[in-house]
Amino acid sequence: MNSARRTGDRHALRDYALFAAFVAPNLLLLLLFVYRPLVQGVWLSFFSWDLISPDWEWVGLDNYREYLTDSASHYILRNTLIFSVGTVIGSMSLGLGLALLLNLPLRGREVVRTILFTPYVISGAAIGVVWLFIFDPRLGLLAALLAKVGLPSPDWFNDPNWAMPMVIIAYVWKNLGYTVVVFLAGLQSIPGDLYEAARVDGAGSWSRLRHVTLPMLSPVTLFLLVTNTLSSVQAFDMIRVMTQGGPLEATKTMNYQLYEEGFVRFHVGTASTIATLLFLLLLATTLLQLRTMERRVHYS
């Protein structure tokens, strides 16, 4: 009995050593390149520093106080929320719709799938440039299409009310492929006989979508909700190319502001403060999403 336990312990020890041997290198890299900068960033947020001078001035929580009481940052926080909610809802609903269509046995769906996925692997800057041409109020494709139905083109770049919808549309278009492909994989893993059973049970196509497809997709949906939220809050390149956060800061998000504070105005302390707040915000959002959704998610 006693010796058996000792051999058990020895086994556990050997397993643990093996585990450590495999995991340690990765863990080390993560510590070095992810967690160290993270901690450093938080540390920097307590200082005032211009990125060059050798003096770091300790300011305690001043950066936070200043940021959180500034009305400009409230506007930027609002922008961040609108952009994220808009892009997440846009990509998820369009993505699900397209995935449902592409899951039908239609001809040419492989081609459509490839076309949809391509923007996702092209650089955001390049796509931003393309959309500049599309949205151009005088020469753009969109203006020409709107003219066909007798509508004037909004002044996308100079009107603060239209600039945000513009970047949301462009961003959703670029990232739709990812959502579609993940939803499609989810759809294809639903056993076909469930649909047959539902048909025999009397369920029409709407009812099958509601009672079979959507519940069976719930793990994939939760996954997409979290990953899409995380990536949209961190959107940068398309905003940089299309609007530079303008007009009148109408498309400036926290991530974009972080870049400006840190690398244009060299307010490293403020930039680190924004980074820390953004990190906390994302952490809270993700936890909330996991907590509230998890109960409704069905994992088979």
Add this chain to the structure above:
Amino acid sequence: MPASVSFEHVNKTFGDVHAVRDLTMEIDEGEFLVLVGPSGCGKTTALRMVAGLEDLTSGSIRIADEVVNGREPRDRDIAMVFQSYALYPHMSVFDNLAFGLRQRKTPDDEIQRRVADTAAMLGLEDLLARKPRQLSGGQRQRVALGRAIVRRPNVFLMDEPLSNLDAHLRLRTRGEIVTLQRQLQTTVIYVTHDQVEAMTMGTRIAVLNQGVLQQVDTPQHLYDHPANVFVATFIGSPAMNLFSGEVTAAGEGLAFSATGMRFPLAPGLVPVGHTGAVILGFRPEHLRLTATDDPLGVPGEVTLLEPLGSDLFVSVRVAGHEGAVVARLAPETVVRVGERIALAPDLSKAHLFAADTGARL
């Protein structure tokens, strides 16, 4: 109300595969019809066409005398038990049972009552709150059965519903399904490839081979008068012993002769004037041990003994004959592997088939 089902010249092709060929068959109200045949013979396809899950290539299917071609499954008043059970994994047992009723806008109190009745009938009362993944294979099978029963359909379709159960549970559930059917008086079409299930459950059996209906009959008639060599060997275990040979004139009557065998044939067994190549068949229970010098005996060497307790199956290698000849003998019979014995057939129980077509003569 149980409904009749009829197939009229039904064909189904998938590309080059002719899954069901010119199937014509009547299934009466309240009948338990078993569709049996080897793998790939078109059983599932035939069943799915009744369910409306598969379109017909040609012909028509009637349920309760109405042609249902092109009708959605839900408008056919059928229920189906899938081989995989196809339970909704995200719903509780209760919701699985209630789903079909809810789709049909059944009032809530009636749903409660019917689900409770069905659960009681199948012993599922304590499992109603569970999800399918929290059930054993046998319990899942019951839920699948319950989902069909709860709707009181006119026709039950079952596609190998027992094939995922272990032997013991299969035996028990087999009996329960039959009892349930007698109780509910519903028409059942039951697909299986297991001929024991077919024999024990069906009021009639339809044997399919390569998409072609071979014979539909009561189990006993099918066993006693198989329409052709395929049915003769498919139904019955161990299979019927077949001997290829010739019918020849022998004095007044006719005789069967093959290498090392010569039997007089009872008058009436062969149509008058038929001579030439035939296949003669005897079921294992119609062979008995005889003296090795019996002129009516088939001599051979024992290769295998299978004592079942109630019976003893003896496999014998006979010269000039492919495969083993199997006899069912009394369990106390004393024979050894390697021993030379002779088996005498009961000539009144002989089955005779044409050698070219395999059809019964």
